[in-house]
Amino acid sequence: xxxxxxxxxxxxxxxxxxxxxxxxxxxxxxxxxxxxxxxxxxxxxxxxxxxxxxxxxxxxxxxxxxxxxxxxxxxxxxxxxxxxxxxxxxxxxxxxxxxxxxxxxxxxxxxxxxxxxxxxxxxxxxxxxxxxxxxxxxxxxxxxxxxxxxxxxxxxxxxxxxxxxxxxxxxxxxxxxxxxxxxxxxxxxxxxxxxxxxxxxxxxxxxxxxxxxxxxxxxxxxxxxxxxxxxxxxxxxxxxxxxxxxxxxxxxxxxxxxxxxxxxxxxxxxxxxxxxxxxxxxxxxxxxxxxxxxxxxxxxxxxxxxxxx
Numbered sequence: 001x002x003x004x005x006x007x008x009x010x011x012x013x014x015x016x017x018x019x020x021x022x023x024x025x026x027x028x029x030x031x032x033x034x035x036x037x038x039x040x041x042x043x044x045x046x047x048x049x050x051x052x053x054x055x056x057x058x059x060x061x062x063x064x065x066x067x068x069x070x071x072x073x074x075x076x077x078x079x080x081x082x083x084x085x086x087x088x089x090x091x092x093x094x095x096x097x098x099x100x101x102x103x104x105x106x107x108x109x110x111x112x113x114x115x116x117x118x119x120x121x122x123x124x125x126x127x128x129x130x131x132x133x134x135x136x137x138x139x140x141x142x143x144x145x146x147x148x149x150x151x152x153x154x155x156x157x158x159x160x161x162x163x164x165x166x167x168x169x170x171x172x173x174x175x176x177x178x179x180x181x182x183x184x185x186x187x188x189x190x191x192x193x194x195x196x197x198x199x200x201x202x203x204x205x206x207x208x209x210x211x212x213x214x215x216x217x218x219x220x221x222x223x224x225x226x227x228x229x230x231x232x233x234x235x236x237x238x239x240x241x242x243x244x245x246x247x248x249x250x251x252x253x254x255x256x257x258x259x260x261x262x263x264x265x266x267x268x269x270x271x272x273x274x275x276x277x278x279x280x281x282x283x284x285x286x287x288x289x290x291x292x293x294x295x296x297x298x299x300x301x302x303x304x305x306x307x308x309x
Contacts, residue, residue, distance in 0.1 A: 005057060012048050012063040015041055019070040025240030029206030032239040035074075036272055039261065042071035074238030080259030091286050091304035093162070093186050094119045097277055098291075098300035099197070099232040102128040102153050106295030111138045113291045117302045120161050121184065125197040125232050127155035148178040156180055156197060165190065172215045175208065179219050189307055191283070193228045194220045194249075200234040201241070209234065213241040220249035226282035226307065227251060232263075232275045232298060242276070251278035254285045254303050263290065263299045277301055282308045 018034050019041050025031035034041075045067040052060035096119035100110050114122060122142065132149045139145070142159035146167050149155040154177045158164075167182040179196040196219075198212035199205045213233065220229045229251050235242055237253045246252060254277045255261070262271035275298055279285065286304040293299055 005055065005060070008048060008051060009057070009060045009063065012045070012052070012060050012067065015045050015048070016063050016067040016070075019045070019067040023070070023240075025201075029201050029210070032201040032206075032209075032235055032241060035236050035239045038071050038074060038236065038238065039273075040270075042068060042075060045071060074236075077256045078253075078259065078261055080257065090306075092307045093121065093184070093191060093283075093305045095193075095228065095230070095277065095303050095305065096122045096291075096300055097125075097195075097230045097232075097275060097303075098122065099125040099275060099296060099298035100127065100131065100294070101296035101298065102126040102131065102155070104131065104295040107131065107135050109292070109294035110135060110296075113294045113300050117289070117291060117300075119302060121193065122157075122159040123180075123193065123195045123230055124157040124159070125155075125195075126153045127157040128152060129155070131155075132157070146180055146182055148180070150178075154178065154197065156195060158182055158193075158195070160184060162186055170215065170219055172211075172218075175212045175215050177212055177215075179216055181219055181223060183224060187307060189226075190224055191226045191228065191305075191307075192223045193230060194223050195229075196231045196233075198231075198233050198235070201239070210241055213245055217245045217248050220245065220251070223249075225280050227280040228283065228305075229278040230276065230301075234274050236273045237276055237278075246278055249278070249280075251280050253277075254279050255288050258288050263301065265293060265297055265299065274298070275301055277303050279303075279305065284308050 022034040045064045049064035129149050139159045144160040144164040146158040163185040170179040183190050183192045196216040201209040261273045263275035264272045284306045289302045291300040
């Protein structure tokens with residue numbers, strides 16, 4: 001029994017270490033990697049805390065309790081208790097954000113997801129030359145387009161039924177990815193979308209990830225409002241880099257208070273929150289939905305917006 005308890009205490013200490021590290025992305029990129037798994041750290045520490053309470057083990061309970069609090073802090077705002085989507089009027093804009101996976105072998109499913117939700121604006125990522133050659137003709141009913149394909153994962157495409165009044169593609173030196181900025185005429189009012197697809201914050205890509213998110217932040221800071229910032233950021237919204245982005249651009253996660261987190265479905269049981277739609281306060285979130293993967297390893301995000309009076 002003593003050995004079992006010691007193992008549990010050691011595990012609690014390890015989870016506490018991971019939980020503290022998840023807040024240290026400003027020190028080292030490993031912090032933002034640990035932040036990816038905060039919901040899992042929270043679940044593990046909750047189980048351990050329950051066991052320690054049953055065993056009446058004070059030290060283990062303290063370790064697990066502190067770790068649980070650290071992990072719950074970024075998650076509380078996402079519980080489906082703090083707010084509900086408002087759908088009292090027709091949406092002014094329906095946006096779909098979708099990483100379609102550059103090796104997708106089920107391209108018909110991509111258009112099926114589009115037809116299922118009928119968005120006004122579609123932002124696609126990992127839009128490779130191979131995919132472009134096969135599906136671009138399927139988007140003829142979206143007359144306004146901004147397309148920057150690539151050989152592998154960096155390509156992006158924007159399809160819209162509402163007029164694009166201004167657009168630009170940024171390729172900052174050294175960061176390799178295109179960042180799009182497009183302004184739409186939505187019910188006579190300009191709405192700006194800034195979109196990007198930074199690389200993962202791991203290993204030799206970590207510094208590049210930070211630079212790429214900083215470039216998205218730079219574009220978003222100077223963009224006209226109302227503003228939407230969207231994309232597969234390969235990071236969670238409570239990571240250091242994305243907290244910096246949201247603060248600088250003065251935008252908030254559209255799914256806060258709606259209870260949905262994971263958007264990436266990997267080959268194992270791990271599910272992560274990598275794809276995000278952030279919006280400024282002039283845009284009221286009426287609904288937030290997720291579609292089917294459609295041959296991708298990411299779920300499409302569909303958000304309905306109303307323009308605030």
